[in-house]
Amino acid sequence: MLQYYKKLKYYLLLFFIFLLLLIATWFFWYEPLYTPTAVQVPHAQLHLPRFIAHKSLLSTTSIGNTLSAIESVLLSPVEGIEVDVRLSKDKVPFLFHDDRLENLTNLTGIPEEKTWNELKEGFYKGHKTPFDRIIKLEDVFKKVDSDKFLFLDIKNTDIFNQTFSKVLSDLIEKYQLEETVIVESFNPFFLTQMRLVNRYIQVMYDFTDDSKALGEENQKQFDQIPWILKQEWFRRFVRKVVQPDYLGPRWTVDKNLVTKLIKQGYPLFSWTVDDVQEALQLLNLGVRGIQTNKPLELIHKLEKSFAVKVQDAGGEKATVKQQIYVTREKQIVEAILYAQENKKKISIGGRKHTMGGHTMFDKSIHIDMLGYNSLTYEPQTTYLTVQAGATWKKIQKFLDKHKRSVKIMQSDNIFTVGGSLSANVHGWQTHSPPIASTVVNMKVALADGKIVNASLTENKELFSLVLGGYGQFGVILEATLETMPNVSLNKKCDYFSYENYDTRYHKLVSVKKEVELAYGRLSLDSKNFLRQASLCTYQKSTQQDLEPMSREKFVSLKRSIFRTSEFSDYGKKLRWFAEKNLSSSLEESVFTRNTVMSPDIHLLWPVRQDRKDILQEYFIPKGKVASFLDNLRYLSEKHNMDLLNVTIREIKKDNISYLPFAKFDGFGFVLLFSHPYGKSHEEKMKTFTNALVEKSLELEGTFYLPYRPHYSRKQLLKAYPEINQWIEKKDKFDPRGIFYSNYYAFLLTLLKKAQ
Incomplete structure (x- = not known):
């Protein structure tokens, strides 16, 4: 027996050694699909700079990292600048490249x-003007704001310096530059610390295969790069x-490796x-941008060699004539007037999270609104005025600092205000119609370049058309929006049969005004497919002290569980079990409203390149939840659809927008599907969607227009009988058809109207 246990220990030891080797092999050799931490949408949807100035417009002949260098880039067509950042003895970030001050300065x-x-x-040597001295990073932030992309190359002599990352994070947050500042470094320890301090700061991992300095590069700095950082298995x-x-x-770096990384989605x-x-x-290989000492020369010689392409969340693409990243009102007006004079179309985009070509049109001038993003809060009225x-x-x-909260928005916070208003979104705020009900006033640029105010009392018709107008009226x-107090909330989830959803919602939410947020979910495994429901409510807490808005926890674990459901029926069972039994242990007992309404979108991030996610939404009157779910179950099983998620959200009737989807008090059913790429799968999705639209209309429901336009002319007219008059109003406000999109062209074709 003793000999048996000795052998058992020996084989167990061998097993654990083998397991450790297997894990080590996975860690060092398996290349995962690109999964960012701060970037919130696939980079194909982002506007990123193609050419970035390396320290100045011409680093080989002018002083970089100075105010004069920053000024010159701001006045140029170059969309980004890379600067070198260090931390002073008293913890002030400043711009400087070399390891010794005497190399470049007095x-x-x-x-x-x-x-x-x-x-x-x-x-700097040979220069004694205020524009050519060492400058603080904070002065750069004040000067540049979000007008250009800033790449901060961290020159950190202490590789374990934890203070640097905290100071940098605080400064970026202070000036709200998370969208346009990218922190880059060779140092994996610093980047890891940056992630731990603030996972919403964008970071770039720099690397090289060799250490030979070229041109103006510093050989001493290259010699300091450890050997291990040049090994691909470690990177x-x-x-x-x-x-x-x-x-x-x-x-x-070897072009084969570059190609491989691009294929992985990086x-x-x-x-x-x-x-x-x-x-x-x-650039032909697919690199998104080039850092260069000669940005103006490369723009002049190469800009016309590449088509400007935009893409939305559904994979819809367009090749546009020009893409303008706007930061000023003047740029928008100038673009409209140019389009008028040159008979061009204008398309408008932000996050581009629609799925039917609503934000793009071939050969159009595409206005990217993400840089136009300042905001102010008025304590006396509690109104927020925000750029689109x-x-x-x-x-x-921003509102969290004022102890205020957004009144109505989507369940995710990655979208732009302009996009949300253009689709007249709704959320999971209870007892609420769509977002139009919270808009006090809007400032709109019309097709003739004039700027007007629109509200319920001024330009009322335009107001109703722009809200839910998908960018076709201006x-x-x-926008000036209503806000509400940020309060503490308690979460409670109930589980029951799907057939009882209407009655349980009325009992747990409708008659309880203290419930501020609520959503429902459905089980998706084959045995209980759409038969078990949950209803999670957030009710005002007695806790008075408000914690600062916090980030969602255990995102990687939640994502792993969620994405496992994409691959197997077991995964779907596991997810429902986890939601039912583990969620409470992974979350706090009390949340603030702002924290609850800021979930991490990376929980849904895809893990496979051969499949894509598709969203749909249907609106069904109250009292018909079970009937809709019966139809959804039947059609999903008939067409073998992979349904990843169903969320149910209350929606009150919309009495403001000209083209309302909420024509009654009811529920919105947000459906998330996964399916492989390929024409046959697209056709299957189209057939399924068409059938589900028909069933929804039979229940006197409607469907949401921002997603795939897989419906017939008859179905569109039944759900939106105002659509022909809506197009006539478009002709009234935009007689030349300046504002245009693939989706609007689809509508004209479907309704058989001349373009």
Whole structure:
């Protein structure tokens, strides 16, 4: 018997060694699909700079990292600038490249050993103007704002310096530059610390295969790069741990590796590329951007070589004539007037999270609104005035400081205000109609370039058309919105048969005004497919002290459980079990309203490149929930659809927008499907959608227009009998058809109207 136990221990030891080797092999050799941490939508939907100035417009002949260098980029067509950032002895981030001050300035010593008061006296050699001295990063943020993309190359002599990442995060948050600032570094420890401090800061992992300095590069700095950071097996491990939003390969990195990383979904910015042909080759491979000492030359010689493409969340694409990243009202008006004079179309986009080509049109001038995003709060009225490119996430963080909260918005906070108003969204706020009901006033740029106010008392017809107008009546410049108090909430979930949803909702929500948020979910495994329901409610808590808005926890674990349901019926059972039995242990007992309304979108991030997610939404009158779910179950099983999620949200009747989807008090059913790429799968989805639309109409329901337009003319007219008059109003406000999209062209074709 003793001999048996000895053998057992021996084989168990061998097993554990084998298991450890297997895990180590996975960690160091398996390359996961690109999964960013801060970037919230696939990078194909993002506007990113193609050419980035390396420290200045011409680093080889002018002083970089200075106010004059920043000014020159701001006045140029270059959309981004890379600067070198260090941390002073008294914790002030400043711009400087070299390891020694005497290399470039009238000062001597190591930059990090000086206080800011000492550093601010430093002038670059041969220059003594205020524009050519060492400057603070904060001054750069004030100057640039969100007008350009800023790449912060971290020069950190202490690789374990935890203070630097915290100071940097606080500064980026102070100026609300999370959308346009990218922190880049060779140092995986610093990037990891950056992630731990603030996972919403965009980071880029720089790397190289060799250490030979070229041109103006500093050989000493290259010699400091450890051998291990040049080994791809280790960098692969770093990518798993850090989950960078971008990768920054040196232009000398093997092109086969560059191609492989692009195929894995990573957006790449290559550095430092001055040769036109080298830049052309990298861009042809699919690199998103080039950091260069000669940005103006590359723009002049290469900009016309590449078509400007935009893409939405559904994969709809368009090749546009020009894409303008706007940060000023003047730019928008100028674009409209140019389109008028040159007989061009204008398409408008923010996050581009519609799925039917609503934000694009071939050969149009595409206005990207994300940079147009300032906001103000008026304590006396409690109104928020916000530019259309601001995301709800930015708004929530801003309002949280004032102890206020968004009144109505979608369940996710990644969308822009302009996009939300254009689709007249609704959310999971109880007892509420769509977002139009919270709009006090809008400022709109019309097709003739004039700017007007629109509200329920001024330009009322335009107001009703722009809300839910999908960008066809003008450009929403800014909106004044109602807000409400940010309060503490208690969460409670109930589980019951789907047949009882209407009655349980009435009992648990409708008669309880203290319930502020509520949503329902359905089981999706084959045995209980759409037969078990949950209803989670958030009710005002007695807790008075408000915690600052916090980030969702255990995102990776939740995502793993959610995405497992995509692959198997067991995964769907596991997810329902986890929601029912584990959610309470993974979450706090009390939340603030702002925290609850800011879930992490990465929970839904895809893990497979051969499949895509498709959203749909249907609106059904109260009292008919079970009938709709019976129809959904029958059609899903008949067409073998992979349904990943069903969320049920209350919606009150919309009495404001001209083209309302909420024509009654009812429920919105948000459906998330997964299906493979390919024409046959698209056709199957189209057939299924058409059938479900028909069943919804039989229940006197409607469907949501921002998603795939898989419906017939007859179905569209039944759900939206106002659509022909809506198009006539479009002709009234935009007689030349300046504002246009693929979706609007689809509507005209479907309704057989001349373009």
